[in-house]
Amino acid sequence: MRVLLQSAASGILIGGVYALVGIGLTIIYGVMRVINFAHGELLMIGMYFTWIIFTVFGVDPFLSILITIPGMFLFGALLQKVLINRVLNALPQNQILLTIGLGLVLSNLVMLIYTSDYKIITTGYSSSTLSLAGLRLSTPLVISLVITSAITTVLYLFLLKTDTGQAIRATAQDRDAAQLMGINVKRMSVLAFGIGTALAGTAGALVSPTYYIFPQVGGAFTLKAFVIVVLGGMGSVVGATLGGIIIGITESLAAVYISSGMKEVFVYVLFLLVLLFKPSGLLGRSRM
């Protein structure tokens, strides 16, 4: 029983990180209808960014999020303007290929600059734990869950209450109608990609104290991000949050009760089941 609870708790904590990645992807899809296969690489860039700030300036990875968020936002906006914008009206297959290509370019550029050496951030609290109701929880993961919740709440309020946020949601619901209403949909796309990138990069920053950093780290996260987004419903922020937690728990329990090597199989099988039987996901699509 103890193992079950501990494992579930562990899953929730890692699920929070997954959720952040998923939310970024779902916003990009929701607004731009672009399937961003380079999302994992954006996370990887966020990790390297954090690592640079940590090693050069000595700033704690969690604190450096204040720099990472705007930095990654600008990077995402740039990518959108230069690359993604050109394929907004192209075949979805071409969009996918473009983002795959982009992902390859990003990960290999980083490899060229930093080599494939695995980098690891060691902080004073990297392996410390908190005790809660007899369960041991990893301190850095708890902190990242708290920060994730904060960011998600702020994002949700932004989308719901502010004019820009509502404009983004309008664009997601119906691009043409939004344009007719006077919303600058091009700008919304830039914003959406910027926000999506910032979230992915932040997820990278949050997970960097507990994981390691290498150029190909994005790959594993991209596919999982898609699973989460489909599970939660393409375009739904709340859905992606739920999806992330569910996937985190599934993985964790599968690792304990089946085998560590097979845990991803369960995630992918769940993915296929959702695609086949409830493709709109838990919370439907295009509702942010």
Place this chain on the structure above:
Amino acid sequence: MPRILAKARGFTVLAPLPILLLVAALVAFPRLVASPYALHMMILLFLSVAMGESWNVIGGYCGQYSVGHAAYFGVGSYATLMLLQYKHLAPWWGVWIAIAAALVVSLVIGSICFRLRGPYFVLASIAVAEIIRLIVLNWKQFTNGAEGILLVDIPPLKLGQTVITDWLAKTPFYYLGLALALTTLLVNYLVQHSKLGYCLQAIREDQDAAHSLGINPAFYKNVALAISAIFTALSGVFYGLYIGFIDPASVLAVDLSVQMVLICIIGGIGTNFGPVVGALVLVPLSEALRSNLFSKLLFTAGLVKETSRLGAFLKENLAHAHVLIYGILVVVVILFMPDGVLGFTKKLLARGARPLSPKPSPLVGGLDGPA
């Protein structure tokens, strides 16, 4: 200059004579060039062509972008090599099992994935391939898991009592590879010019319209996938026998699936010769980078000093840049040459004349989402 390219019913048909000359040259090649390295490069080229052409059937003609084709490649190579290594079944029998296995897998995958459209299909194809890879990785008793299968020996091929080849030199693999590449080219050609090809392309352009015209999408998609799967599996068998070593990371990984797609996209998707062009671009490029040819060229030509910082950087790093170049090529091709290098070259040659191959029309905004 003989008109090599003739237009017939909207498709390009190549006149037979230059083709026959080229094939004859390829057949004669091993007798003229003894270097095993050159043979090796040609074999890799043939393999890439075969992989690209096989993918083209489902991805290019039918418009279903599977990024999980490594599943068939891996199933093919694992089936044959496991039977050879553990049950001592000669590969010329084992290959039939590989084909059957690939067929079964393709039907299963098709029935799961073809209900989905566009990007959902892509994602599902990746997920299925990953599931297969993880199963093979973890099922150690059956497949030897991560350690892979290192082939000990291929039994000599005998006709009656005479030994045709004992597989120790590269030449038999060269001819096998050539035969495979030519076969896939032929299959592509036949598909393109048959009613099947017509139906596939209709499905690619607009699945619902095709359906309304009486074309059963599920049936045709599965046929296309089956054909594609069989030849991808054969490529896998060839790879396994030639390289002599397979493991889940080399024959079942997403990277391989992406590579197959890239060969086709960069060359020119939906055309008969596109994958050939793609292979011609990628294989020599990859090898040239890996063996530092470019750096050496730049140094010898005096453009960059070997001892300068740029020279040192290039020497150290250009070799590892080939995937970076692939990525850049993909981005460039998608943005500026959606018909691939082949299409781009054709347009250049045509110089303002009508484009020869039908371009898929871009959809405005909106994705279908899952069916």
Place this chain on the structure above:
Amino acid sequence: MQTFLRAALALGLALPSLTSAQSLKIGVINSVTGPEAPIGENLTNGIKLAEEDLAKRGTKVELVWEDDTGKPQIAMSAMEKLATRDGVAGVVGPYTSASANAVAKLAQRYQVPLLVPAAAKEEITRQGYEWVYRLNAPANIYAQVLLDAVTELGKPKTIAFVYENTDFGTSTADAGKKYAEKKGIKMVADEPYSKGSPDYRSTLMKVKSLNPDLVFMVSYVVDAILLMRQAREVGLKPQAFLGGGAGFTTTQFASDKDISNLVLTSTQWADDVKWPGASEFAQRYKAKFGKEPTYHAACAYAAMMIMADTAAKQSGDRKKIRTALASGSWKGIMGDVKFENYDGYTNQNKHPMLVLQIQKGNYVAVYPPEFATKKAIYPFAGW
């Protein structure tokens, strides 16, 4: 125009690969890029030091470096090129077990002497290939020496295996499982993991609930760090943590004192061992490259010295080199080296392995007694 012509000429010359002079060429296959790159770097540096020493001695060799990126197929390609295009006298490498095994077959087929410096997989020298030589001790010794050490220090009864499901991880773990059985230690958990996962906590929790006396891990560097961090998090407390080489032998791991303390690991070499030139090698390495060498550097250095010397003495004749390797014996920073056939092994050097323990961030040799510099601290005192 001029540069274009020169480029075309260079292209024409480069293709059929002329050897400009009859220089003695030795091939090196290593994981320069790819996930094994950080350890591959040790091999590269070790060989570079060997290059220096060979030059000092007046032994003229030209090294042809090939990167296998950690993939066996690329290693095989590289071997083909070295054997047929570059006409090397011999090859040193590769690093990884998977690559070495694949290349061994080709070395045998092309009849090129191959000296494997650090790959563990037993099979490499169990195939009767007379052209393949291995300097380091094979996988079974990794496990053997560790388990011998702990059974002398205490009386562990149960063992859990946590290892990456790659060639290296699986073969070393398998060797461990067999030997544990022989020693009467019961295996209570067998947990292969896919490397690159951020979260091993569930697996470690599962292992903890089974209360093993020993936890035997085979991992690469960052997994080793993550595993130990998360082991600390879940409070896993066996009598000892056993690390099967690789990741556990790097200073990056050791320097994380919170998690590396008292971990026992087996290694092919340590800088405080009384082999001639060992500590000087370590100092030279540190001075030149700014970090401590792992055993891989020492293995690569010794392998290159042996191969180059032999090749030079035999004037690059592959057959003669092979015979000379089979019959020769050397003494250097790896101790005594002699390639022998025994117990199903061909051309295997009977290299003794050591057990190191990390005490306060430093590696100290604790077993076998003839190499030990300090006493091991056992059992594991807890977090």
